[in-house]
Amino acid sequence: MLTEVTHAKRLAALRAELARLDIDGLLVPRSDEYLGEYVPPSAERLAWLTGFTGSAGMAIVLAERAAVFTDGRYTTQVASQTDPALWERLHIIEQPAQEWLAEHAAGRSIGYDPWLHAQAAVERLAASGVRLVPLAANPLDAVWHDRPAAPRTQAMPQPAEFAGQGSAEKRAELAAALRQAGEDTAVLADPHSLAWLLNIRGADLEYTPLALGFALLHSNATVDLFMEPSKVPEATRAHLGNAVVVHPPVGLPTILAGLAGQAVRLDPESTPAWFAATLREAGATLRPGEDPCRLPRACKNPVEQAGARAAHRRDAVAMARFLAWFTAEAPRGGVTEMSAADRLLAFRREVPMFRAESFPAISGAGENGAIVHYRATEATNRAVRVNECYLVDSGGQYTDGTTDITRTLWTGPGTPPADLVERYTRVLRGHVALATLRFPQGVAGPHIDAVARAPLWEAGLDYDHGTGHGIGSFLSVHEGPVSISRAARPIPVRAGMILSDEPGYYQPGAYGIRIENLLLARPAAEQPGQVKPFLEFETLTLVPYERRLIGVALLTPAERAWVDAYHARVLAEVGEKVEPAVRDWLAEACAPL
Known part of the structure; x- marks a missing residue:
C-alpha cells in the first residue's frame, strides 16, 4: 500500500521537473490520448500522482499549492484517497478548475499535454487568464520511472x-x-x-x-x-x-x-x-x-437491439443465482464486499458469451454503499453485516451486448428501519416513473431527469449524480451523446438508444440506495388524437427488486401494478433458465406485492 510519503515524493519530483522546464504549473487530467473514461495502467497518471483512483477528475499542480477536482460521484472517495496536506479537494461543478486557475495562477504559464486534453477543454481553461503552454513531452512521464508499457492486444x-x-x-x-x-x-x-x-x-x-x-x-x-x-x-x-x-x-x-x-x-x-x-x-x-x-x-439497429435483449436474459440468470445465494448467506455472516463481488463474477463467468465485467463491480455494505463509485479493496473491504443495506452495481460484457444493473439489498433477517424503507420506496417510485414515461420525439435527457427525482424532491431529498447514461453494444458501459442529467447537453433521445434508469439516495456514513435497469427507447403506440410521434421505454433488465425494502402502502396503485407485472415477466423469462432451488427463490422474490 502506498503511503502519504510516497505521494509527497512524487509531487516534489514533478515540481522539480516543472522548475527545470521553467513553467509555473501543470494540468494532470485522468484521461489518456483517447480521452476515454477507462484508461490502461500506462495512463493512470492522476492516480499515480495523487492516489485518487476514480474514473473522472483532474489535478492542477503549482509550485506552492495543488488541487484535485472531481464530481459528486467521487467526493467521498477523493477525500479518503488523497492527502489533505498535499491537495485541495474540490468539486469540479461547484468549484470549477478555471475559477481556481483564475484565482491562483492568473498570468502564469501552465503546461499541458496536448494529447490529453480536448480542444474545447483547453479553450475553456484558457479563459481563466493563465498562459497555457502545450508541451512536446509530458513532465509527469519524465518522473514516472516504473510506468507500465502501453497495451498491445489484437483487434x-x-x-x-x-x-x-x-x-x-x-x-x-x-x-x-x-x-x-x-x-x-x-x-x-x-x-x-x-x-x-x-x-x-x-x-x-x-x-x-x-x-x-x-x-x-x-x-x-x-x-x-x-x-x-x-x-x-x-x-x-x-x-x-x-x-x-x-x-x-x-x-x-x-x-x-x-x-x-x-x-x-x-x-x-x-x-x-x-x-x-x-x-x-x-x-x-x-x-x-x-x-x-x-x-x-448510439441508435442500435434491430440486430443490436435483439442482442441486448438476449444478453440481458442471460445476465439475469447470473443475477438470480447471485441474489439467491446472497439472500441465504448474508444473514449467516462470513460474506465480505469482495467475496460477494467475486461470487457474482463467478456466476457471470458461467453464462454463455460472457467476455468480461463491463466495469469494476461496486460492492458496498452499510456506509460504503453511500460512496457512489465505491470499489472495495484489501484496505477497505469489510464484512457484510446482518440487518444492514448492501448495494451492488455491476455489469457484463457479452459478445452481443453490454449490461449494467444495480440492486440495493437488505441482509436480514430483521425488519429494516422505517426511514430506510421510505427512502428506498421513493427511489423505486422515481425509477418506475422514468421506466413508464411516454414523451414526444425531440425531448432530451435533461428534460426528463426530474421525472426520476420528483418522489425524492417531495421529501427534500436528492442525489448528486445523473439519472441515466447511454450503453454501448458490446462497447462502453457509458456511451454518449445522450445522458439523463440536468447537467447534460440537450440532445434528443432517439429510438434505438439504450439508457440507464438509476435514481438513488445516499446517507453518508450509513447506507446507499440505488436501483438501476437499462431501458431501450422505442416508438410508442399512437394514441387517439395524438399530434406528434412519441417514444417510450422497453425495460431490458430482468432482476427482482428488494421486496423487504418496498413500502407497499407508499406506492400508488399504478406503481404497484407495474412492479407486479415486471416481477411476473422476470419469473416467466428467467425462471425456466435456472435450477430448481434458484427458481423457488425467484418465485418468492417475484410474488405479487
Whole structure:
C-alpha cells in the first residue's frame, strides 16, 4: 500500500521537473490520448500522482499549492484517497478548475499535454487568464520511472451476426454525409468510433472491448487506420478490406500534413488538442462538428437491439443465482464486499458469451454503499453485516451486448428501519416513473431527469449524480451523446438508444440506495388524437427488486401494478433458465406485492 510519503515524493519530483522546464504549473487530467473514461495502467497518471483512483477528475499542480477536482460521484472517495496536506479537494461543478486557475495562477504559464486534453477543454481553461503552454513531452512521464508499457492486444472482427450492419455500408453512409456537408475528411479520435465503424473489438482496456487507435474517414469512404501493425492480424486485415489502410501511429503527422487545403471535421469535445494544432499547421480548414459515428452508434439497429435483449436474459440468470445465494448467506455472516463481488463474477463467468465485467463491480455494505463509485479493496473491504443495506452495481460484457444493473439489498433477517424503507420506496417510485414515461420525439435527457427525482424532491431529498447514461453494444458501459442529467447537453433521445434508469439516495456514513435497469427507447403506440410521434421505454433488465425494502402502502396503485407485472415477466423469462432451488427463490422474490 502506498503511503502519504510516497505521494509527497512524487509531487516534489514533478515540481522539480516543472522548475527545470521553467513553467509555473501543470494540468494532470485522468484521461489518456483517447480521452476515454477507462484508461490502461500506462495512463493512470492522476492516480499515480495523487492516489485518487476514480474514473473522472483532474489535478492542477503549482509550485506552492495543488488541487484535485472531481464530481459528486467521487467526493467521498477523493477525500479518503488523497492527502489533505498535499491537495485541495474540490468539486469540479461547484468549484470549477478555471475559477481556481483564475484565482491562483492568473498570468502564469501552465503546461499541458496536448494529447490529453480536448480542444474545447483547453479553450475553456484558457479563459481563466493563465498562459497555457502545450508541451512536446509530458513532465509527469519524465518522473514516472516504473510506468507500465502501453497495451498491445489484437483487434478482432465483430461478426455481422452481432454488428447487424457491415462496415462498408456504414462507411458509405457516413462518407455521403461528409460530402453533403462539404467536408473531405473526419478525424476519428475515439476508439469507440473505430470499433463501431470498422466492426472490430479488442482487449486493450480491462472493461471496454477496444483496440486503441485513431482513424481518418474520407469522403470517398476509405479509412486511414493508425494502429500498431502487430495489433492487426491477417484475419482482421481481410475483414477490414482494401478500403482501410493500416498505418503505424508514428505516421499520423505525415498523413495529416497531406490534408493541406482540405476541409476536415474535428469534434472539439472529444479530440485531443494536438490534432487541431497539427492540422492548422498543415494548412487544413477545420470544421468543428460532432464525431460522425457517435449518434449512429448510439441508435442500435434491430440486430443490436435483439442482442441486448438476449444478453440481458442471460445476465439475469447470473443475477438470480447471485441474489439467491446472497439472500441465504448474508444473514449467516462470513460474506465480505469482495467475496460477494467475486461470487457474482463467478456466476457471470458461467453464462454463455460472457467476455468480461463491463466495469469494476461496486460492492458496498452499510456506509460504503453511500460512496457512489465505491470499489472495495484489501484496505477497505469489510464484512457484510446482518440487518444492514448492501448495494451492488455491476455489469457484463457479452459478445452481443453490454449490461449494467444495480440492486440495493437488505441482509436480514430483521425488519429494516422505517426511514430506510421510505427512502428506498421513493427511489423505486422515481425509477418506475422514468421506466413508464411516454414523451414526444425531440425531448432530451435533461428534460426528463426530474421525472426520476420528483418522489425524492417531495421529501427534500436528492442525489448528486445523473439519472441515466447511454450503453454501448458490446462497447462502453457509458456511451454518449445522450445522458439523463440536468447537467447534460440537450440532445434528443432517439429510438434505438439504450439508457440507464438509476435514481438513488445516499446517507453518508450509513447506507446507499440505488436501483438501476437499462431501458431501450422505442416508438410508442399512437394514441387517439395524438399530434406528434412519441417514444417510450422497453425495460431490458430482468432482476427482482428488494421486496423487504418496498413500502407497499407508499406506492400508488399504478406503481404497484407495474412492479407486479415486471416481477411476473422476470419469473416467466428467467425462471425456466435456472435450477430448481434458484427458481423457488425467484418465485418468492417475484410474488405479487
